[in-house]
Every structure is written in C-alpha cells, then in structure tokens.
Amino acid sequence: MSFSEEATSSVPLLSEKHSGIPDFLLEKAKEAKAEVFNTRTKPQSQRNRLPVIPQGVEESAFFKAIDELREQLGSDHVEVNDKPLKDGCVNPNTHDMMYVLDEEELVASAVVYPSSTEEVQKVVLWANKHGIPIFPISMGRNLGYGGAAPRVRGSVVIDLGKRMNKILDISPEDYTCLLEPGVSFFALYDAIKAKGYDHLWIDVPDVGGGSVIGNTVDRGVGYTPYGDHWACHSGLEVVLPTGEIIRTGMGALPNNNTWQTFPYGFGPYSDGIFSQSNFGIVTKMGMTLMPNPGGYEAFIEIIRPLRISNILENVAQLRHVIQTIAVRGQPRSTYYTGSGPIPLDVVRRAAAATPVGDCAWAYYGTAYGPPHIRQHKLAIIDAEFKRVAGARRVDAEVDMPADEYFWARDRVAAGVPDIHELRWVNWVPNGAHVAFSPVSPIRGADAERLFQLARRRHDEFGIDLFPAFCVGLREMHLIVEIVFDRADPERRAAAMACLRAMIDDAAACGYGEYRTHLVLMDQVAGTYNWNDGALMKFNEKLKDALDPNGILAPGRCGIWPRRYRNRGWEMTKASGERSEGNGVGPLPPP
Template identity: 35%
Template sequence: MNVPPHVSPADFAAALRAFAEVVGADWLFTSDEDLELYRDSYSVLWGEADEPRAAAAVAPASAEEVAALVRIANRYRIPVYPISTGKNLGYGGAAPAVAGSVVLDLKRMNRVIEIDERNGYVVVEPGVSYFDLYNYIQEKGLKLWIDCPSPGWGSLIGNALDGGVGVTLAPYRNHFDAQCGMEVVLPDGRVLRTGMGAMPGAKTWQQFRPGFGPRIDGLFKQSNFGVVTKMGFWLMPQPESHATGVLTVPRFHDIIPLVDIIGRLEQGKIVQGLWTLSSPTTGTRGDAAHFGGPPAIDPAIRVILEDPAGADMTKLEAAAQAAGLPFWSCEFQLYGPARFIEAQWECIREAVSAIPGAQFTLNPVRALPLPAEDVARMFDPGPLGIPSLRTFSLGPMYTYEDQEVVGHIFFSPVIPRTGEAAIEAMDVFARIGRKYKLPGPPLQFPSAIFERAFLFAMGLPVTRSPEVNAKVRAIFRELVAVAAERGWGEYRTAPAFYELIMGTYSYNDHALRDFLETIKDAVDPNGIMSVGRYAIRARAAKAAG
C-alpha cells in the first residue's frame, strides 16, 4: 500500500479505519483498481517515479462528514486533496499534487441546495455538474442560464475554484468572479461561511458579496486553505433573443486598431458577449471542419501556411486578397431584446468602420429558446447556456514523435489585450511550435474570454512514452521562460508545473508565495490541506521534505 509521506503505516491504517467509520466502508477506496480512477489520465509524468499517485480516496456525503474526515486527517497528519468531480483534464484531473495524499472525492455531495429565479442565483454542492444544474433548471421550467465551459461534464464549484471560464456574457464568464458566498471546512474541521453567510439566518448571502470586514473568498480559490462544501453563483436571466454578428477586416495589421476599438466597446459595456478572433485564410468553420473534416484552404494559401520557416504574413495577406478573403474575422455573441441587439450591432459597425475595408454581417435575430432540432445542429451550444461534450467530437488525436497522443496539458499565458501583443505572441509561440514540430493549427489566435486581457492557450501533447513526455516537459519549461521574459504569466497550470509557475511570480524575493505560506502556517499548521497545490505548503511540511 502507498503510504503518505512522513506517516507511519500504523497511523495510516488507523486513519483509514477512522475514515471508514465516518463514510462507511463502501466509500473508502484503497485497492489498486479503485485508485486507478484517481490518476490523471493526461499526466505528463504517467508511469514515472514522480507521477503523483493517491494513497487512498474517500467520498463523504455531507459537509459534516467532510469536517469529521478533516479532523481525523489532522490527528494523524494525513495529507488530503479535495476534488469535486475530477474532470479537470489538461490541468491535473483527479490526481493529487503530491504522491501519497488521500483524495477527498466530493462527488456524492451533488445537491442543488437553493435556486432563486427572482434574484438569479443558485447554491450548489461540489458534486453538481453543469449537466446536473442545466437539467434541474429545465425540469423546473426556470428562465435562467448557466455559463458552462467545454466540455460541460465538470463541477461548477471545481471549475470556479480552478479559475475556469465560459462563453456567455462577461459578468458570468469568469466563474470564480460569478460566485457569491461559500461554505468552507477549514483545516481544523471548523465550518466557515463567507460574506453575509457569516450572519446566522442571513437573507442576502447570495446577493451581496462583500459581507462585513475583509473579503476572504479569494483565499479559498484552489482549496489551499479549506474544503468548499457549498457555493452560490449568480445566474444569467434567459435573454429574449440571440444573434451572431460577423465582421471582417482585410489586412494583417488591422488587428491593432480592431482590438483597440473592440476593447473600448467592451469597457463601455456595448460589447457584452464573447467575441472570437479567427482568420479566413485558415479555412472554413462549418460543421464538417468542427467534426473532424479537413478545412477548405486555398492551395496558394496552404503553401504559405505550411512553409517550414513559418508563414510570411505579408505573403499571406497578398494571397488572401488574391483569393478574395479578408485576413481577420470576428464573431460576436449578442443577447437581449431584438432592438437592443440591433442597436449593439449598429454601434459596433459604426466604431469598426474606421478601419478601411471592414465589412459586417448581422445574422438573423432569433427568439429564445431555440427549437431543439436547431440546438442539435449546433457544434457548440455553450453560447446558449447549454452544456455538451461535443468538443470530444473534434476528431482523432495526433501522433507525436511516433507516439500516440492520449491527451494534452495546457500552457495558458495571459497576454495584454492589444493587437501588438497578439502579433508578438503568435510569432513567438509559433516559432517554438515549429522548432519542436508540435501538432496544432497553422495559425493560433488569442482568446478574448477574459474582459481586459487575452488568453493564449496552447495544448501540448501527452503520450505514454516517458521519453517523449520528458521532451514535452522541457518544451513546456521553455515556453514558460520565453513568456516570463516578456511579462506574460500563466493563470493556471498542471500539477507537474506548479513550482515552475509559482517561481515566475517572484516580485520582491517571492513576497506573494511567502505571504501565502504565512497564512498556510496559521490556518493549516500540520500542512494537511491540498498539499503542494499551486506550490503552496506549510513551512513545517517543507522543512520535513
């Protein structure tokens, strides 16, 4: 049996017996077969000595059981690692950050505690998935939307705590920012409620975020200082109508004024839904392409895109113009009454018309909800608040270095929301991609999923070959170093790189990390909670090795 670090086999056996008394023997998992489910199937350390494997897993059914388990863990100094549903693919899955931890699997805590259509909020437990909440809302006929990531099988709480994002209106896309009020089991087993929830019988727990005194909700992001057992979320009222609008601009460097103009429109709340940037030079975005079919690319353009030295943007722009294609395309998600959508689009059109050659198409404004048959034809219904697993239908994975690709890890730097930064990032990361022959699209674009910054996410291939995975880890380290030199930091990463990424946040001799570890020492002196997650540990635990 795998035993937690610095814990004797006798103490571990005693802790397991105590865990079983709390949850029942059926919900304590120690067999090799059961613990396979708590490996990260996308681990870039798969099968290696450094792969973090759980020593056991335990699945409580209530906050009271969580509190009892945490008190036992403290007694025996057992490291526990809470997960909600373990669907965090590309960022760690269900595996702990440190080998020998006991996974605290909260999947049984799957109740929708409260939902309020009038005030637009919901309170859920960690095991509630996006599918669960969507179905609950549909069954009750509520005119509320959820904002879901892709794929939609994960937990609302788990996704929010790890910094996940979605695709609807800006106030709901950043899932942690959309939360209001949480219940947390602290490392000593005491239960805390944040914000207005600290008042017994509070009537505005999910309506007023600040509460009284310092706002501490952010400390529980990523679960270093406690186990979140309930969380409130603000939900989006179902809009009357929806439409997509597409604008195009003809030249490569038009991205600079384009991003500036859209940024001002977003800051003024004229653009509220997600907008996506793409280039028509890379082919169509029809269903055939989405479901694994090859994109239709002009042969003259394909030669430029596939140049081993990299695509020359001057040549690509000329080839696009010869083919009658614009260089950039932006698709906007528009919500609200029909006249509001039309007014939004007119404002966008008026502002972007300052770029010579800009063209605009507002697609039909459609009343919501759409007919089920229309939703079924959509590749991604996420912009309509509908979770799906359709991202898995993108087609087969690539091979890399003659090895089958079984998954990916995300490199996720945040870059400035400017056209100049987008051009620089596309060039810098494309050069590294070509250098190592990474699989991926010929051009990769930043995402405007955040309101005032771009996300430039890249998926690096994961295989079952230790040699190939070691190469991928080295490429990842190079990407991080190159990004850090330019002041671009990652907002989220896989466990194999927690220490690496925290090391780049080193202002004033790592003042941020030292502050977080000071808090860790105060609230978790035995260092049992989410050990190693995002490179935060109690100093006593670090000293012990």
C-alpha cells in the first residue's frame, strides 16, 4: 500500500475486526489518522527483506521448524516476517511502530496465531523442542513501551489477540467478567452496552484500543476508583514456559462458581509472578467491573489528603498546560519554529487562546455519586484548590466546546473508552513517544524534585517537557512523555540519552520506574538492586526453574534465562544501544 493509499484507507470497525474502532468513535479515528499523515515525512518501507533468524538457531532448522508448526496450527496461522515493515496507524505485530532504535533492531522472525489455550500450549512445546525464543503479545498496543516488538531479535511473536478474543462471561449480578487476551477495552465496553447493563462500568486507560488483559498484566492504570487494573483482576489461566497449564485463585477449583469474585483461592498467592514477567502466558483472566456511581507543589499537597479520604475518588491528573496545547493535534511549528525546547511564554500565549485559558497546570479530577453528593464534594475540592493563588475552576458546561480535550478526560473517567490522548504525538513529524515513569509519595517536595530533574535533562537534550502527575491513593506516578521524530536518528538518540540519564538521576534520589520500554528494562531492573541485587537473583531462580530452556520472552523486565545470561544481551547506559548479545548457550540436556 502506498503512502497516499494508506492515508486515505478506511479505519476498521470493531464489528469487522477484533482490533477495530467502535462506531461511536469512527469519525474521531478518521480525523486522528488524517492528522498523523499530515505530519508524516518518512515514507513506509517498501524494500524486500529476509526474516531475522534468532541467534542460536540454524537457518535451515528454523524453516523446518516453521513448517512443522504450520502443520500443527494450519498454514494460514503462521506467517514468516519477510514483508516490508509497516508502522503508522496499522499497529504492527512484528515490531515497534514507535521505535526508538533502528526499526530493524527489534523485529520478529515470524508471527503465529493460536485460537485456544491448547494451541498456545502446542506453540510453547514446539519452542522448547527447537530452542526458538517466543514472545507473546495480547494485541501489541503497548504504545510507548515497545509495542509488539520482541526483546530478542528474531523471536517468534505469539499474537493472542487475533483468534483469542472472546468475552467468556459478563456477570451483571457480581459485577465481573472473564476474558481472553484479544478483548479490547472498546470491545468490553460495547458488549456491556449491547447487553443493556447500564449499571456496569469498566475502567479504561487513556486510549481504549488495547487489550484488557495485556494492560492489566503490565500493571497499566485507568482513571476511575478502579484505576489500579491489576488490583481488580481475579484469577488467571496460564501456560507455563514448559507447556503445563495452570489456573490460579478460585479458577483452580473444578466447576468453580467464584473465579471472578475471589482472587486468592487457597495456598500461596502466585498471580503476581505473572505480571510484568516472562514466567507464563496468560490466556484467560477474571476482572471486576465498577458499579455505575450515578454520575503543583501546592496542588500536590492539597490533592493528597483529598485523595486519601476519597473526596477525590479517581486517579487524578495534574498536567502541564503544554499537553493541553499539544493534544489539540497541531504540530509544534504552529506555535514555535525556533530551536531548543519551546519557551514557556509561547506555551502560555497558546493556552490563552484556548477554552482552558492561560495557566501553567491543569487538574482533571472526578466526583462520583448522586448529584447532591457530587456537589458537596466539588465544593470542598474547589475551596481547597483556591487556596493556591490564581487557581480557578473552569465551568465545563459553559466554557468547553464539544471537541475540547476536557470531554475526552470526562468520558475516560466515566468508563467510556476514547482515542483522543495520543494526538500529542503529532507535535513533531513522524511522531513517536516513549515514557519516563517514576513513582513517588504524594508530596510537594517529591513533585518538585522530579519535575526539576526532568526539566534539567530535557533542557540538556533539547526536548520539550510533557509532564503529568497521576495521583493514586498514597503514591503518584510522574509520567513524562518524550515525543520524538522516529525518522531522525539524532532525535531518537537524544530521547534515549535523556531517558537513561533521568532513570539514573531518579534512582539516586530513591525513585524507581513502575513500567518502562523494552530497551530500558535492564537498566530499570538494575536500579532495584538492594542487598546486592537479591530481587533479580530471586527472579532468575524462578526463571530457570519455570523456563529451563529459556524460550519465553527472554529479557523481558530484565529477567534473562541462563542460556542468555552474561553474554552481552543486557542493555544498559554503558553497553550502547545494540539489542543483541554474543550468542546463546546450548539447551540443557532433556
């Protein structure tokens, strides 16, 4: 497909494709796609390419093994990655569409599409037999953190979303559901609405097109009181790296009727080892649903007691106004064509021309409950925030037009999926993003320290600073989105250098990342090094016990199996930005 053809091609609907868009978001999706192509200067690759064979596997043996897998799954469900790499709006399952290294650095050799847990098991047993690394994805929408790219170049990606996308159960009485990996937030929302379950809400992240399981297992968050997605899951079905299938929690009880309602079951609670790890492939998950409720430094200090006392009930956001400008989808050149980070006075002038008005920070929060309860809470919140000089409340019903970003945040806080958020990637041509995501207490001093740390490094590398504080019950995440031109090697290198510097700076101050990009996982894991790296040594023991052949997602979250360990695969600040090591050790004897 040519550049112009892709720019004008239709957006798939949810009724047509598991990864499609709901009808109510179609026009918005078309507008967002047009904005992306308006800023694109990098043409899509059209060159012929050979599949990348993983290290430690002979080419002839690899293709023979692929033929064997085709016999097991059907030839239509095993694809060798020998086509030009396509990114843009198509959400590829072969690489990272928002690559921060060279686009050929982290690519799959092939993609397989199982239709059931039993077929996932077949793929895992096949991988063990041939010593081929595999990398499972739900839908590959982990944008800004590596997307669908495997950490080990040439791994076979297991795409769980295409053929394993069933909603197995929605219980309107228990407020729960049971899902497969290909169920997106869009799909779950549509199914609940189609059944007329208006008393059920789902909690959605900023962009609703990703997998509920994928987001939850990676400990993603949303913005209602159910915003901690991992805390809201209940029971897993997992294929272990050696091919065994287990269920955790109440799912381990045959003919159970409480899988989705009680997460613990009996005995040791093992679910945690399957989040942000490479210890198993989650193929089913129970999830709780939310009942319909009926409806800066100084700021941080105000937010904390309101949040702990649940006057502020959702995951609140305090965002710098530059994101309010950028999320309108217009390129940076609309406002500023100079070099270096955009001056704050330029940002403030641009903000003054919007319905939000001139300000430095914008707070987005939500009150839930019957109208009189909401009004009581909002009056308390308003009084507290106005203790800050210059703070003002925007009357959304009067001041905010229907297409203003505020309403996207309003919908997300009400459990309605949206796609508005990523419009800020259009800030630069060929826009991509990668995030710095440290966790801290909810204190003004911590907010100031992290903000200044990020400001100093962004100024050093000539990057515009996009900070947002997401406030939980007793902790907050600072999410700094670095937006860069993925077609420009210098800007990719600047983004990486800035991130690596901030990770070390934050760790020196006692702040750790809660989630990170594939190529930064080794560095982030290395900051959790209390007691001579005791936690990583424990994780490595688990990895070697559960995955003796080292085939499942080697390197994910910095956990390397024995065959790869200490062979130069780890990517750190000192190692350079090459993802591959120096060979792979032999398979252990059977």
